[in-house]
Amino acid sequence: MLNKDLVIIGGGPAGLCAAKTAAEAGLSSIIIERSPKLGGQLVKQTHMFFGSEKQYAKTRGYNIAKILIDDVNRYHDKIEILTDTTVVGLYKDKVITILHQDEYRKIQAKAIIVATGASEKVLAFENNDLPGIYGAGAVQTLMNVYGVLPGHDVVMVGSGNIGLIVSYQLLQAGVNVKAVIEAAPTIGGYKVHASKLKRLGVPIYTQHTITKAFGKDCVEKILVTKLDQNWNPIEGSSFEMDVDGVCISVGLTPMGNLLAMIDAQMKYISELGGMVPIINHEHETSIENIFVCGDISGIEEASSAIVEGYYTGLVVANRLGYHHPNYMLLKEDYESQLNNLRSGPFGEKIRLGLAKMAEELNHVK
Amino acid sequence: MRIKDHPILHFEEKKIIQFYYNNQLVEGQEGDTIASALHALGVKKLSESIHLHRPRGFYCAIGNCASCNMIVDGIPNVRTCITPLQEGMKVETQTNKGDLYVK
Amino acid sequence: MLNKTGVPTKEQILSRFPERAVLKKPKAIIECYEEIPCNPCSTSCPFDAIHIGEDINTKPVVNFDKCTGCGICVFNCPGLAIVVASDVKERTQFKIAYEFNPKPKVNEVWHGVNRDGEIICDALIEKVMLTDKNDKTALITVSVEQQYMYDFVTIRGKSNG
Numbered sequence: 001m002l003n004k005d006l007v008i009i010g011g012g013p014a015g016l017c018a019a020k021t022a023a024e025a026g027l028s029s030i031i032i033e034r035s036p037k038l039g040g041q042l043v044k045q046t047h048m049f050f051g052s053e054k055q056y057a058k059t060r061g062y063n064i065a066k067i068l069i070d071d072v073n074r075y076h077d078k079i080e081i082l083t084d085t086t087v088v089g090l091y092k093d094k095v096i097t098i099l100h101q102d103e104y105r106k107i108q109a110k111a112i113i114v115a116t117g118a119s120e121k122v123l124a125f126e127n128n129d130l131p132g133i134y135g136a137g138a139v140q141t142l143m144n145v146y147g148v149l150p151g152h153d154v155v156m157v158g159s160g161n162i163g164l165i166v167s168y169q170l171l172q173a174g175v176n177v178k179a180v181i182e183a184a185p186t187i188g189g190y191k192v193h194a195s196k197l198k199r200l201g202v203p204i205y206t207q208h209t210i211t212k213a214f215g216k217d218c219v220e221k222i223l224v225t226k227l228d229q230n231w232n233p234i235e236g237s238s239f240e241m242d243v244d245g246v247c248i249s250v251g252l253t254p255m256g257n258l259l260a261m262i263d264a265q266m267k268y269i270s271e272l273g274g275m276v277p278i279i280n281h282e283h284e285t286s287i288e289n290i291f292v293c294g295d296i297s298g299i300e301e302a303s304s305a306i307v308e309g310y311y312t313g314l315v316v317a318n319r320l321g322y323h324h325p326n327y328m329l330l331k332e333d334y335e336s337q338l339n340n341l342r343s344g345p346f347g348e349k350i351r352l353g354l355a356k357m358a359e360e361l362n363h364v365k
Numbered sequence: 366m367r368i369k370d371h372p373i374l375h376f377e378e379k380k381i382i383q384f385y386y387n388n389q390l391v392e393g394q395e396g397d398t399i400a401s402a403l404h405a406l407g408v409k410k411l412s413e414s415i416h417l418h419r420p421r422g423f424y425c426a427i428g429n430c431a432s433c434n435m436i437v438d439g440i441p442n443v444r445t446c447i448t449p450l451q452e453g454m455k456v457e458t459q460t461n462k463g464d465l466y467v468k
Numbered sequence: 469m470l471n472k473t474g475v476p477t478k479e480q481i482l483s484r485f486p487e488r489a490v491l492k493k494p495k496a497i498i499e500c501y502e503e504i505p506c507n508p509c510s511t512s513c514p515f516d517a518i519h520i521g522e523d524i525n526t527k528p529v530v531n532f533d534k535c536t537g538c539g540i541c542v543f544n545c546p547g548l549a550i551v552v553a554s555d556v557k558e559r560t561q562f563k564i565a566y567e568f569n570p571k572p573k574v575n576e577v578w579h580g581v582n583r584d585g586e587i588i589c590d591a592l593i594e595k596v597m598l599t600d601k602n603d604k605t606a607l608i609t610v611s612v613e614q615q616y617m618y619d620f621v622t623i624r625g626k627s628n629g
Contacts, residue, residue: 034428036449046373048546048605050506052524058508058544060373060603119429129432131409131422138426138446146401147368147376172372172568186471190504192547194474199622201585206472217410217420255429303505344503344525372569373604 002107004030004080005320007096009087009258010115012040013302014294016068017309018113018316023075025317025324030080030107031072032087032098038072039065040117041137042302044144046172047165050190051303054337061302062144068306090114090258092287111289111316114259115309118252118273118295123157126212128248132219136166136249143173151245155222156180157210158249161301164193166247167202177202178241183209183227190346210246211238219246254296262287267360271353273299278360282315283308286364291316298357300341300350307337366405384454399445399456400426400433411435411445413460435459475583476501481618485553486532491617494537494554494561498528500547512544539563539597543605551621559611561594564622566606571596578623580612589616591623 006022008015011033019029037043045061056064072079082100089097096107120135132151136158139150154175156167159182167177180197185207187194194204211233212223226237253274259266265278265286277285277292284291293312294305311334314324324330342350368376379394386403393402400411400423410420411433423433428447437443438455441463470476476499484497498509503525510520510528517534518541520526537552542565552563572578572593580591595609612620
C-alpha cells in the first residue's frame, strides 16, 4: 500500500493545473493518467484558444498542453506522474486502486482530486452504429494526433463550438465538409466559427437533423430531415447526402463513473452536461477530502478547466495544511477569472446549472 | 488515407511497423494505435456486434465505447483505439463476445 | 441572419467600418458580433488601439486614430474575425489571416470570396507573411477592385484570371 498526500485522477488541463498550485503551496501529489501521454484533450486541439492571457488565449491547444506539462515537470520533486495507468477503484476512505498493464496497486491518500473530464454524447438515429460515424472529438484525435483522414466527404452533425471547430479542422486537413447540420433553430457555437465555415463555402442547415444512415460496412449515404418548431420531423422534407464520414457533435457529458464507487451525492443537471457531483464552494464532493475540477463538475471550455484546476489545487493544499504564500490573492483571482468567463451570454447555461447545484447543496444541508 | 501536408501540424516520416490484419501482412507506422493504422489502410470495419453481427468501427477514439474491440495476438476485447501498434501483432476482426480462454 | 447562417447583415458589417475616407490608411475591421469571453486582440495590439476592458466579454472597439493597420491582431484573433482594410492606389487592400495549404505566392491571382462563400472577384496577392511570430496563421496582403471593400472577406484557390 502506497501512501500519498494528494492523488489527482486525470492528467488533462484541470488535473495538471491542480498539481501545479498544490506544489507551489508545498503539497506533493501524484497524477494518475490512463493515456500514455499527459495533456488530456488539449493535445489534439490545433486552434487558438479564447479567454484571456491568464488562460493562455491565442495559444494553440497543443501548445497550452506543452506549457502546462512543463509547469508540472518543473516540480518533479513534488509531482509524481503515472501514465498508462487506470484508476480501477475509488473508496470512501480515500483508497485508490490502480492498474498499470498487469500490475495492480493500492494507494492510501489524504485527499483526492478527481479530474476525469468528459466523454462525447451519442445521437440516436437509424444505423448510427455504422463504421464511419464518429464522435467529432474522435475525428480530431484521428486527424491531429495520428495524421489519418476520417474520410473525404463528411457531414458534421451539431453546430456547437466543437462541431464548428472540428469542421474547420477537417477542411484544413483537406476533407470536403459537405454541410453542418443543426437541429436547433440557431447555430449553437460562437458565430465567428460559423462565419469562417460560411466563407469557406460550407452550408449550415439549422432546424435539420440526421434521421438515417445507409451503408454496408461503412456509411455511404445519410438521410437529412427538416424539423418544425416543436423539433418534429416534417414529412416529405427529407433529402439524401452521399458521404463517407459523419461526425456527431451533440455535446459532452461528465465522466463521473468513479464517483459512483464512493456513493458521492450526484444530481442530473442538464445545463452542466448530465450527472454531476454536488460540490461546495471549494469543489469538495459530499465525501470529505474528495474534490473535483474540470469538465467532470460541469461542461465548459478548457479555459474554465484550467482555472478550476489552479483553484482546486490551491484550496486542497490549504485544507491539508499547506498554505500557498499568495493564498487569498490567488483564490480571489481564480474566482474572479471564472466569474468573468461565465458572465457573458455564452455563460448563461453554466450559470443556470451552477445555480441549480447551489440550490441542491442548500437543500442537502 | 494519411495526411501528408497540413497547415498547422507537421507529420514526419515515421518508422514502418509490419503487422497482420486477418492473416494479411500490412503496414502501419510508429506512433499509430492499431485502429489508426487500420484506418490509414482504409479499414473502417473493426468488429461486429455480438448478436446481430452489425459492422462496427471506432466512434470515441478514447477507450470508452468498445466499438473498436478486436482480437490482438489471440486476446479478445482489445480496445484498438488506445492500444499502441507493435511489430508483428496479429490483429483479427472480433465477431463475437470473445473467447477469453487463450490456449 | 448571423445566428442561422453565420453571415452578418449589411448593417452589422457596415457598423464595423469607419468612414470610407478614414480607410486611406489601413485600419483593423473587427467582425466580432457577439459577447465572447476573449481579449487577445486587445492585449496583442502594440498601439493600445483595441479596447475591451476588465470584462472580457465586452465586444472589442477599435480606436481608428490609434490603429496603424499593422495586422498583429489579425493573426492573434482565435476566431479569425479581423481583417485590415485600406484604399491604396485605386485598389482596396486587405490583410487577412490564412491557415490553409498551399499558401498563395506573391503576384499570383486568387479567387476573392464574400461572407457567403461566393466567388466575387479576383484578388492579387501582394505579400505573404509567415514567421514564427505568426504561429502558423499567415498574414496575407491582397488587393481587389475598390467596389469590393464591404464584400471581400477571404481568398480561395488560384484563379485562372
